[in-house]
Amino acid sequence: MEQSFNWGIIGLGRIAHKFAQDLKYIPGARLHAVAARDLGRAQEFGKQYQVTHAYGTYEEIVNCPDLHAVYVATPHSSHAENTIMCMQAGIPVLCEKAFAVNAHESDRMIAAARKHGTFLMEAFWTRFLPSTLSVQNEIDKGTIGDVVGLKADFGFKPVFDPSSRLFDPQLAGGALLDIGVYPLFLAMLFLGKPEEIIAKAYLGPTGVDEDTAIILRHEGNVLSHLHASIRMGTKTEAYLYGSKGTILMHSRFHEPCKVSILQEGERPQVTQFDSPGFGYHYEAAEVMRCIRQGLKESPALPLAFSQTMMESLDEIRRHIGLVYPNDFLK
Ligand SMILES: NC(=O)c1ccc[n+]([C@@H]2O[C@H](COP(=O)([O-])OP(=O)(O)OC[C@H]3O[C@@H](n4cnc5c(N)ncnc54)[C@H](OP(=O)(O)O)[C@@H]3O)[C@@H](O)[C@H]2O)c1
Structure with missing residues (x-):
């Protein structure tokens, strides 16, 4: 037991x-x-x-x-x-x-x-969800050939409340850190650390980003087109374009979702990944597995990955002029 x-x-x-x-x-x-x-x-x-x-x-x-x-x-x-x-x-x-x-x-x-x-x-x-793992597996197997582009969005329209976690700069509110991390995560997982980043945003009345568009250039001139918004609802899908086909992670791609593999002249290969509960037990099980094995970090989600994500988020924030009170803490 x-x-x-x-x-x-x-x-x-x-x-x-x-x-x-x-x-x-x-x-x-x-x-x-x-x-x-x-x-x-x-x-x-x-x-x-x-x-x-x-x-x-x-x-x-x-x-x-x-x-x-x-x-x-x-x-x-x-x-x-x-x-x-x-x-x-x-x-x-x-x-x-x-x-x-x-x-x-x-x-x-x-x-x-x-x-x-x-x-x-x-x-x-999202890193530990069976849907994400299956996409990773298909890419590694070469099902869609070389990945030549990625497009991912995450947008919803909450009620505007300046004191809420989503809009308050004291709590590091805004679309980027709350949900923009998901498209960025996918781009970095499948295409690696970006070599170049450009971004534009609409900063709302509290000063946090409410609508942010990001383009990343990865190794081999592969581009990621990313969008995060708390100003509008968007489909929250992810497309991975390859030289031999496309993988679509259906809405909402960051949670247990449906995945379609689309190849010219073939019927779409569609898999629905259901999960008991919300799907947070996969990450918790990974923590338990690592700790029981005496590991200090997860090989599947190493700390270096999280650090690189934070550096990319900083760079995006520099482009959009998004500053938080925490940035002045030593
Ligand atoms: N993985 C996901 O799918 C997912 C989904 C939603 C959110 N999140 C992340 O989880 C974190 C919390 O999000 P949430 O949606 O649970 O937020 P929330 O409902 O606002 O809860 C945050 C909790 O943090 C505590 N807290 C400590 N200092 C606070 C402060 N100054 N103002 C307000 N609350 C404060 C409060 O708990 P006490 O009063 O009990 O101390 C509060 O209930 C965020 O970093 C968010 O990005 C992840």
């Missing part, structure tokens, strides 16, 4: 609930501790998921007995602080995307992980 693996969560918002619900799909995984900025809220969340320990400050969770890993589910602006606190206490972390606000912060997080010999991984769940 699998030995039980005790998870903790810092920041009990929307995604924390989804993550807590998905843990039931991993044999041996259990939610052991939760931490909120308010004890009552932590206790309420704890009751809902039969959690043993509920804390009213984030600092308390690192002293929780028998804790095996923490999932950091706070706004991007707190990821570095929350993660470094856990690294210093030797508590492994799965940290939500965007991994940090800027590359300086992610560099500090990774340095803390290495210094304290503690496991750290970005919670880029």
Whole structure:
């Protein structure tokens, strides 16, 4: 029988609930501790998921007995602080995307992980979804030949609320760090680190990007066309164009989705990838597997990948003139 693996969560918002619900799909995984900025809220969340320990400050969770890993589910602006606190206490972390606000912060997080010999991984769940893995497999097999281009978008139109996580610059709001990371992730996963980046954006009344267009040039003059928006709903699809065909990751490509392989003169080969729950258990299972094997990072999603993503996000932000209060922190 699998030995039980005790998870903790810092920041009990929307995604924390989804993550807590998905843990039931991993044999041996259990939610052991939760931490909120308010004890009552932590206790309420704890009751809902039969959690043993509920804390009213984030600092308390690192002293929780028998804790095996923490999932950091706070706004991007707190990821570095929350993660470094856990690294210093030797508590492994799965940290939500965007991994940090800027590359300086992610560099500090990774340095803390290495210094304290503690496991750290970005919670880029899309990396571990069967749909994404199947696309990776088809590309590696050469099904569509050489990849010659990528197009991906992610857009939705939330109600404008200047104090919400999505629009507040204090919380590193905006389309790019919240959802633009998904098209960027795909481009970097399938085409590698960009050699050149250009971007344009509409910055809304709170100063964060509400509509951002990005072009990346990769090795071999392969281009990625990326779009992220909280100003309009878009299809949220991804196309990978190859010399012998196209792979379409249907809407919404960042979650368990349908994948079509389109080749001239042939019927589309369509696969629907369903998942129990939301699909967050795949990334959590990867963390558990790595920690049980004594690894300090995931070979499938290494820290160098997350750092390169943050550097590319910084470069995109330079192009669009997007600055956050966190950028002035040392
Ligand atoms: N992987 C995915 O599919 C996915 C989906 C959505 C979001 N996310 C990521 O997860 C993170 C959280 O997103 P969310 O949608 O869950 O946000 P949310 O609903 O606003 O929850 C964030 C939680 O962080 C805590 N927090 C700490 N400092 C805060 C502050 N100054 N202002 C507001 N909340 C603060 C709060 O928890 P307490 O009050 O309990 O302390 C809050 O409930 C973001 O980095 C986001 O990018 C990932």
